[in-house]
Amino acid sequence: MRIVMIGTGYVGLVSGACFADFGHDVVCVDKDQSKIDALLAGEIPIFEPGLDELVAKNVEAGRLSFTLDVAQAMPGTDAVFIAVGTPSRRGDGHADLSYVYAASREMAPLLPAGVVVVDKSTVPVGTGDEVERIIREEAPDLEFSVASNPEFLREGAAIDDFKRPDRVVIGVNDEHAEAVLAEIYRPLTRNESPLVSMSRRGAELTKYAANAFLATKISFINEIADLCEKVGADVGDVAKGIGLDSRIGNRFLMPGPGYGGSCFPKDTVALLKTGQDFESPLRIVESVVASNDQRKRSMGRKVINAMGGGDLHGKTVAVLGLTFKANTDDMRDSPAISIVQALQDSGISVKAYDPEGMDQAAAVLSHVTYCDGPYDALDGADAAVIVTEWDAFRALDLGRAKELLKAPLLVDLRNLYSRPDVERQGFTYVAIGR
Incomplete structure (x- = not known):
């Protein structure tokens, strides 16, 4: 399947590289010019054991690429994962969702019909509802789904956690989103990693x-x-x-x-x-x-x-x-x-x-x-x-x-x-x- 990963931080880069290693076609998008330039040059901006080899392998195989241009990445996409930061908001401790909402608003007019937008970022209850509202506001005629797919990666062991997870949790409100995520994670379920749908x-x-x-x-x-x-x-x-x-x-x-x-x-x-x-x-x-x-x-x-x-x-x-x-x-x-x-x-x-x-x-x-x-x-x-x-x-x-x-x-x-x-x-x- 074709996947777009919005954000090349810890979660986005690890997830994107692992999805590509499963055989999916993955494009990672980021607004940070220096980060994209580094990735295009084969430099990994974070330290995670084995990540540099995994990225290089899948870039060479043509399954993993990096770009600043979200419009270029979107055509033919089956699923868009939002993997941007949700730091604590200054002053009150709430999760800062400004990056999630900005990404939703920017990509809404570019999304192809039938796409599943997936919150990979750690977000409070109800964030998916707001993401859906924003996209419907920006693209009222678009057929799409919004899902949640939280990550459970330990820093220092993230690749192993992604490929051999205790479970994969998907939060969906329609059958289409469930089917798309089940297909994306099919390589894991063949190894009996449980897919938990809710x-x-x-x-x-x-x-x-x-x-x-x-x-x-x-x-x-x-x-x-x-x-x-x-x-x-x-x-x-x-x-x-x-x-x-x-x-x-x-x-x-x-x-x-x-x-x-x-x-x-x-x-x-x-x-x-x-x-x-x-x-x-x-x-x-x-x-x-x-x-x-x-x-x-x-x-x-x-x-x-x-x-x-x-x-x-x-x-x-x-x-x-x-x-x-x-x-x-x-x-x-x-x-x-x-x-x-x-x-x-x-x-x-x-x-x-x-x-x-x-x-x-x-x-x-x-x-x-x-x-x-x-x-x-x-x-x-x-x-x-x-x-x-x-x-x-x-x-x-x-x-x-x-x-x-x-x-x-x-x-x-x-x-x-x-x-x-x-x-x-x-x-x-x-x-x-x-």
């Missing part, structure tokens, strides 16, 4: 509910980790003990410095706003948002307390990892931001290293010394703190690290190491929930 509003809410529930699991195990430290238990044991219960599951039960990224922070807040608009408050989600906000800053205090507190001017901390998770260059709402700022507020100088995120970090964190590698960051520091679970930090040469550090203190906010192994090397070891 109403358009149901699909819109499913995306937010899923992210809010996962955020709840993260905040829950983080609070249990704090309790473990107080009572002398190991959160790893507790997580395993509850995770083996099939009703709970073991995923998202790894304690850490709090969630961040492009989805959970904005989507939980947007869901709260939807609840308020419909006079159905979501008290659990409210608590999750508050808990996570407090969590990030408290991790900075955890490092400060491990260093003895008091006057720490003149001290230096090596921060290993800046992105919100490994295998991405995404700094959006990363716990590292709050941690670094808390350290700096206490007079501590920060040296930092991240395998992929330092250019992005430099845009949001000032007065940080960005280093060439983990050992460069450790050299001359008074403590080391692991913030992101990059593989590069899982097997550090602790003997070398001890020689480089002024004081052998390791604060492991991802529990990458075992206490006996670290203490055997002469370190003071501080972890989460142990």
Whole structure:
């Protein structure tokens, strides 16, 4: 089938490349000249493992192309996916839908008859209704459908998630839209990936509910980790003990410095706003948002307390990892931001290293010394703190690290190491929930 993808950000580019790899003819459209120029030159504007090879393969095969001209892309199109950003709106936390609505209005006069317009962006309940209204207003005689198809991609594992999903959710209000989306996703359903069809509003809410529930699991195990430290238990044991219960599951039960990224922070807040608009408050989600906000800053205090507190001017901390998770260059709402700022507020100088995120970090964190590698960051520091679970930090040469550090203190906010192994090397070891 012929597919147009509006937006070449994280979701649009990954989805477009994967659809092309299924054998569909995909044209990705974006208004950003520099981004399109880069893609045409074979340069990928985001870091996602395997994405550069996937894009190059399908461009060479003639199934994937990029353009600034939406009119050029439209003829003969079966489905148009809207994959533009929906960031939190300044001032009130609602999802900013201006890009979704602008795309709908611009493409409406260009849409071919019978096309299915699909919201791939994460949007609040009722957005599909407004997209449909806008298109009908701009093209009153057009026969078309509007559907919802939320993405469930983990940054760092997006291609595998797209090609081997737990489920594919489609929200449709007519049989034509359902048939077109079923054909688009037919390569997946042959592998027994379930296609879950529901109403358009149901699909819109499913995306937010899923992210809010996962955020709840993260905040829950983080609070249990704090309790473990107080009572002398190991959160790893507790997580395993509850995770083996099939009703709970073991995923998202790894304690850490709090969630961040492009989805959970904005989507939980947007869901709260939807609840308020419909006079159905979501008290659990409210608590999750508050808990996570407090969590990030408290991790900075955890490092400060491990260093003895008091006057720490003149001290230096090596921060290993800046992105919100490994295998991405995404700094959006990363716990590292709050941690670094808390350290700096206490007079501590920060040296930092991240395998992929330092250019992005430099845009949001000032007065940080960005280093060439983990050992460069450790050299001359008074403590080391692991913030992101990059593989590069899982097997550090602790003997070398001890020689480089002024004081052998390791604060492991991802529990990458075992206490006996670290203490055997002469370190003071501080972890989460142990």
